[in-house]
Amino acid sequence: MAASPPAPTTGSPLVVPPGLVPTAEAHLVQTPLLHLYVYLLDKLLTGTLVLTTKTGARAAVSFDEGTPTRVMDLAGTRYAERTPLERAMIKLCEVEAETRYAFYAGQDLLAERGTEVPRVEPLAVIMAGARAFVGAPQAEATLRRVDDVPMGIANGATPERFRLTPEERALVERLRKQRTTLADLVKTSGVPPRIVRGVVYGMTITRHLDFGGSTRPPVGLERAAAARTAMTSDPYGWRPTSGTTGPQYVDQTGTRPRDEVIRAADPTGPLQTVKREGTGPLQAIKREGTGPLQAVKRASDLTGPMPPDKPAPPNNEKRRAEIEAKLASVPNEDHFQMLGVPRDATSSDVRNAYFKLALVYHPDKLPKDLHDLKPRVARLFASINGAYAALKDDAGRAQYLASLSGAVLDEQAQIERAVNAALEFEKAEVFLRKNDLTSCEASVRRAVSADPEQPAYIALLAWVVASRRPLPPVPEEGKTNNVYDDCITQLDGVLKAEPDYEKALLYRGRLLKLAGRVHQAYRDFKRVTVVNPKNIEAAREVRLYEMRHPPEDDGPGSNPGRGLLGKLFNKKR
Template sequence: WEGMHLRPNDSSIDPTLARLGAAPIGINNQADFRRFGFGPPEGKVIELLAVRPMSVVQVLDLSVMPVRQIKLLVYVLLITKGIVVMPVQTSAPARKPQASDPSISAQTPDSNRSGSDPGPVSTRQGVPMARVKLKKAAVASTTQATPPSGPTREEILERAKQIEGENLFQALGVEKDATADVVRSAYFALAKQWHPDRLPESHADVRDAAAKVFARMSDAFQTLSDPDKRAQYLEALAKGTTESDEQAKVQQVIEATIEYQKAEVYLRKHDLGKAFKSAQKAYEGDPEQAHHVALYAWILAQQPDAQEAKNFEPSMTLLDQAIKLNPRCEQAFLYRAMLCKQMGKASVALRDFKTVVELNPRNIEANREVRLATMRGGVKDVVEEKPAAPARPGAKPGAKSAASQDINWTKDSVGDIFGKLFKKK
């Protein structure tokens, strides 16, 4: 797939797809798409084709990917036998009446024109034609009245509730030792039944519930069809860690991130009370996030009792922990430097300020502190060595220039120099 992206054979793609015409194409259930390395957009197209075969024109109308990418995808699937071409269904031509047909033998054009008795009711193999027509009409009306196959509204709502408590194997209705082919076949069969796009308009109110069921089935297929993901999932099941536990953990992390953002807003508004509560929730919700630990440590140090007693040790411990979690956490170094400055540890503070500048050269506060320390002599400037002056024209290669020649400033040499300057003429 990557190779086709790099070097697509454009001269063959369009003619090949054009030869398909209006023939519908569908997914080959025996194909293994994992080897292609498809992304989510390609997977969406494959799912739609698995649910309902479509012509090339219908596939190109999908808004999942750019048209050129869809063409390339269909071409790749076609040449690798990932899709199958189905015959175009056409209506059978009307049968021409034959002269030997007994249904027309009892009634001639002459008798119709003369208005005479049309004769006995025409029959076909001993069955009156009127009865045959009525029977066909009854069958047609029954076929039209039959609702489309698929789950009912009640079944969709009930399945949406049940699938929340099921594991991935139960979601697809397969055993734990089911092969990848069995998983694939089960998924494609369920997709044709539960895909939201296949619901009739009368089921529009339960489309979200059907989408929830289908999303769960798709997740099960993606996990169980991949050997590595399946092994990890089986290990989690063996340990008793269900997916609901993982979802709860993810939700906890999301809530911690929200509280962290709230704490930043409250801190900018100088509302230390609310900032402390939100920062504490963020730290407790996700203590492995260095930014959460650093912000909580800083706000903890800003509390009135800590400022009055200059007791910053708990905050310093938390900041050390944050830096250990993430050695490139800019906030942790900045907050530690500012606390060290308040504690009178100027050299340690300057070191952390320099680290902040290295991590983020645009940090205004750290740059200001480093610049002030330099002006006060806290940092020794490194004098760069000036380049040597150019040699005089005609000088020998390797000869020292006048500016670079060493002068022996002894008394005799000084006297000689002054003697030459003030020599009597």
């Protein structure tokens, strides 16, 4: 008899082991929690996401290969049963944007012995969060960018995993039949605009919609493949516990290009590998000859020659290198480049190129010594499938060429770049704490390259570049140096956009002090103490400056009536 699901437990504090450094750390204002859920699923990451509000309250979600397994809400209640766990995850999407997150890769900080891990459908959680998120600035910014871009269902998409309502399913069926824009869908579908926008937003950030320019597969596709493999222990797949609220999975491969490849590459056909009832063990033995007296070839037949020794396993390092090279190039390729055909290719050219690639990159065709590549190759082959689906006929190629010439915005790519930039930035901050300035600079440069509008990234880059330079000699009293002028100029730009950005003020104050511009440094440190009275470094610098420079010696621009000569003149009056 199966164990009953664990009841929620309240009041258990979250304990982060001392010295445990997060893999990534930032504020949700940079990356909304819903986008983090998408990213963790897309990258199949395992670990714990810890949220800390401005008041110090903590919540956490544990993930196993992108799938949530346990949740602790802000009240300290822990959930390990599917339905309340999903509700708690959706509720967490409402926390304020100033909440700080930290991801601890490979660490399950909510682990409990003897508890069963629930079967949660992460895409259903993401869609529920998307419905609630409509109207938020980040969601509306995404929807505005795709408002007039024709869209359809992406190749390989599994929208049934979102647990859609009947109205939402009707929208999906319309998009299956004909590409249309969000604006047109809102006007003509007869479905309330908020529902339309919620579905489109959820399917956009998970790449289940095709806007004509993406070469990446839908988010969660690898997890679906893993689910099909796991169905050997549950031949009926994921089944709903009641109505449509439970986890569910429906195989929709049908006769997509993947099935064509299996049949073309394996003449016996996929069904030949299935064990049939009513056939004995001798059915698996290869027969020779014809007629009713066919001889069965036996390995123990001593009248014939001994079977040859089993050949040594082939060395597939060349094929591994080829696959790795393709994996590295795919993110920068359009559909034509991915298939290796020119832009004036015919349908026949596209089909031939596709089948050649399938023989190399179909995950089922990998030799045993390359099985470690299978998850990545599955994602690669899904991208190849998407390219083939877009280019296999004349109309599809014409539409895709038009999208390339019109530079259709790839919204999913923008989201991924922003999330990757945030993670690179947080890695840079970890390297900075470890005083690994070389790695810090490399990470923060990647962050700036991916998202150059973030003041935090530019400020950190200016500081780490300055930190890697040799310290200049201490300038003589009243003199300055220009060693850090370029970095100070970068920080000037950051503070022009965000005058009260604490770290930028602190960085600039340090550099101004090293450059001999002590009064300007004092002003920055003084401003930091206003922004954050608990900043110990800034308070110390202000105190030291005021001890060494009393009011009568406030530096250039100070009131002359308060200096030594002013006092003398006042005495004469």
